[in-house]
Amino acid sequence: MKTVIVIGGGASGLMAALTAAREPENRVLILERQQRPGRKLLATGNGRCNLTNTACSLSRYHGEDPAFARPALEAFSCADTLAFFSSLGLLTEEEYGGRVYPLSNSANSVLDVLRLALERMGVELHTASCAVRARREKSGFVVECENERFACDALIVACGGMAGRKLGGVTDGYELLKHFGHERTKLFGALVPLLTAPEYPRALKGIRADAAVALRLDGEILARSEGEVQFTETGVSGPAVFDVSRAASLCGSGTEISFDFFRGRADEELLGMLRARREALPELEASELLCGMLHNRLGRMCVKYAGIGGTQPLKKLSDGDLSRVLSVCRGFALEVRGTAGFDAAQVTAGGVSTAQFDSATLQSRLVPGLYACGEVLDIDGDCGGFNLQWAWSSGALAGRLLS
Numbered sequence: 001m002k003t004v005i006v007i008g009g010g011a012s013g014l015m016a017a018l019t020a021a022r023e024p025e026n027r028v029l030i031l032e033r034q035q036r037p038g039r040k041l042l043a044t045g046n047g048r049c050n051l052t053n054t055a056c057s058l059s060r061y062h063g064e065d066p067a068f069a070r071p072a073l074e075a076f077s078c079a080d081t082l083a084f085f086s087s088l089g090l091l092t093e094e095e096y097g098g099r100v101y102p103l104s105n106s107a108n109s110v111l112d113v114l115r116l117a118l119e120r121m122g123v124e125l126h127t128a129s130c131a132v133r134a135r136r137e138k139s140g141f142v143v144e145c146e147n148e149r150f151a152c153d154a155l156i157v158a159c160g161g162m163a164g165r166k167l168g169g170v171t172d173g174y175e176l177l178k179h180f181g182h183e184r185t186k187l188f189g190a191l192v193p194l195l196t197a198p199e200y201p202r203a204l205k206g207i208r209a210d211a212a213v214a215l216r217l218d219g220e221i222l223a224r225s226e227g228e229v230q231f232t233e234t235g236v237s238g239p240a241v242f243d244v245s246r247a248a249s250l251c252g253s254g255t256e257i258s259f260d261f262f263r264g265r266a267d268e269e270l271l272g273m274l275r276a277r278r279e280a281l282p283e284l285e286a287s288e289l290l291c292g293m294l295h296n297r298l299g300r301m302c303v304k305y306a307g308i309g310g311t312q313p314l315k316k317l318s319d320g321d322l323s324r325v326l327s328v329c330r331g332f333a334l335e336v337r338g339t340a341g342f343d344a345a346q347v348t349a350g351g352v353s354t355a356q357f358d359s360a361t362l363q364s365r366l367v368p369g370l371y372a373c374g375e376v377l378d379i380d381g382d383c384g385g386f387n388l389q390w391a392w393s394s395g396a397l398a399g400r401l402l403s
Contacts, residue, residue: 003027004401005143005152007131007176009037011391012374012398013158014114019399020156021121026401028123029150031143033130033172038111040164044346044388045099049107052081052392053385055098060386062246063378064185068354069390072362072373076396078389088113097227099384131159134176136367154369156398161348161375162187173376177352180367184352185378189345190246191387193237194257196334200301204231207295208238212263215244215336216256223247226263236334242383246349248336258333261294261302267326274322282315289314289325302328347387351378362398373398 002025006017009032021028030037044050053060056078061069082092082100090113091103102109118125126145133144140153159173174184212226225243229236236257248255262270274289287310290299303310306328308321339345354377356365364370373394381387 001025001027002154003029003140003152004154004156005141005150006030006156006158007134007143008032008158008160008173008374008376009034009125009127010158010160010374011038011041011388012160012395013156014038014118015392015395016156016158016371016373016399017123018114018117018121019396020154020401021123023401028121029152030118030123030125031129031131031145031150032125032127033170035127037125037127038114040160041111042107043164044107045101045385047107048101048105049110050099050101050385050388051085051092051110052078052100052389053098054078054094054100056386056389060382061390062190062349062380063351063354065354066379068357068359068377069379069393071359072393072397073389076393080396081389081392084392085110085113088117097384131172131176134179136180136370140369154371154401156371156373157376158372158374158395158398159376161351162342163189163191163345163348163375164343173372174352177372177376180364180370182352182356182364182366185350187348187350188249189339189342189347190249190349190380191242191346191383192245192249193232193340193344194235194241194245194248194336195338195340196235196257196336198234200305200334201231201235202233204297204301205233207231207298209259209261209295209298210263211240212260213240213244214258215247216258217251217254222251222255229259234340235337239383242346245339246380249339249349253337255336256333257336258331260330261298261332262329267330270326270329271322274326275319278314278317278322283313286310286312286314286317289317290329294329302332305332346383347380348375349380351380352376354378361400361402362394363402371398371401
């Protein structure tokens with residue numbers, strides 16, 4: 001019998017354990033530092049768990065060598081993920097942009113079917129077991145926790161990354177793999193809210209809008225996205241912002257984020273609507289110019305941003321004024337002053353160097369029998385289920401224990 005230890009009870013660790021347990025001769029243990037597994041999983045997708053994306057492709061992944069993810073993504077694809085969860089009894093539903101959620105709209109449903117699968121497969125789950133050291137011995141590995149030690153033939157490190165520290169983001173995996181000679185790249189938060197000049201976001205706090213988003217540095221576009229944007233007291237958040245936040249983290253200060261709140265619509269159509277409103281309601285205050293076109297508070301803010309007094313009647317606005325308001329709506333720009341940090345980040349960018357692992361097996365090139373999967377490695381994905389797909393794919397590949 002081969003004993004397999006998985007360090008970490010997150011998405012990739014649970015998948016690795018379930019995959020390894022398919023071999024009847026394997027005894028599989030999960031060592032999870034928290035009181036229950038999958039705590040970060042419960043927080044994904046605003047508690048709904050965006051468990052994969054049907055538009056998954058290598059282009060949605062990042063790191064020093066994004067191509068490293070290809071074998072895992074091909075070996076256990078989005079279709080395989082959907083089939084796997086269907087076999088566990090989970091009903092799912094596809095939404096906009098290929099995002100897939102449980103039909104229940106609850107991340108608990110995903111964790112529940114995984115928990116039942118662990119019980120059925122005989123996986124031993126040790127919670128409140130923090131692995132503080134691991135070492136190689138002639139016959140395998142020894143993992144030391146605070147109050148006990150475990151021996152195994154194969155070791156899978158699936159500790160996750162630093163993101164979401166309040167939910168269990170840690171550096172454990174980096175430290176454990178460092179002991180075996182593995183190096184890591186620089187770490188920074190991705191899929192994270194951005195901090196901006198506060199005046200406008202504070203006044204717009206809580207407003208959600210659909211927009212095309214661009215991140216610029218010295219006029220050059222660094223990243224683009226589109227979708228939902230949410231204004232916060234300190235800046236901007238939402239899926240479309242998350243997709244450009246990686247580039248903002250890399251560049252540091254000096255970047256600017258802009259929003260086109262009328263993406264996909266022609267200027268001529270929009271200007272025609274503004275002129276028609278001016279003609280139909282000449283005494284209406286300018287602050288109401290965009291009523292029905294944007295959220296009321298956002299519309300008023302765009303008028304203010306354009307330098308137009310909100311109390312003056314529409315009849316006093318020239319065509320140039322209307323064009324200026326429209327330009328603001330299509331290029332509402334804010335200075336980026338940083339990110340909300342690892343506590344607010346949904347994923348860690350950077351990680352253990354993939355050059356020291358075999359992409360076809362996820363086995364260490366330095367230590368036979370040692371594997372790594374999930375967020376601890378230097379692979380991260382875009383917003384929309386791509387990071388969980390990497391967790392399932394890499395966990396499934398590592399759990400096969402191919403040599």
